[in-house]
């Protein structure tokens with residue numbers, strides 16, 4: 747699996763639609779200070795579900811929308827799509843190519859798309875569990891992040907290892923199952939209360 751394409755439009759400094767094509771191997775993005783290199787990484791974080799404006803170096807989530815320049819009016823929405831080659835089926839879907847897209851309007855309305863079909867953020871998250879991709883994954887290492895990992899709490903560091911060895915999805919499923927079990931226990935208690943009132 748590898749990143750084949752990033753498409754951005756109206757995202758941060760990218761007012762016009764731009765398509766970055768990548769090939770298997772190493773690609774470097776170079777450019778003068780302030781030309782938008784980090785915005786490319788922000789675009790990938792954002793499309794993978796980043797919910798924190800701070801992580802995207804903004805004050806609010808609307809800051810990802812092109813804010814205009816002296817010669818150009820602000821835009822009304824931001825759109826990012828990433829396409830991954832999935833011919834090795836590392837992602838648990840049938841498709842050879844997977845495209846994840848996110849769009850947000852100034853009104854706050856937003857949507858996620860998986861291969862062109864509207865989906866929930868939960869679906870995007872689940873698709874990438876245990877792959878190292880995803881907003882919590884280690885596939886994007888930002889400036890200062892290594893220091894943060896090294897000096898962080900052991901429990902936080904453990905999460906990285908869990909992701910790398912591929913047990914995150916099982917832990918999440920266990921958590922969901924335990925929650926369901928607890929809800930059922932509560933229901934059972936209520937049924938028993940009613941039964942004892944009736945008898």
Ligand code: ATP
Nearest residue numbers: 758759779780781782783784785809810811812813
């Ligand atoms: P450096 O090499 O200094 O780290 P860089 O190439 O990584 O720089 P970025 O930080 O990606 O550059 O881009 C910063 C530019 O993006 C700034 O010029 C900033 O004005 C612009 N920018 C950020 N958000 C928006 C927005 N919402 N609308 C328009 N331009 C934006």
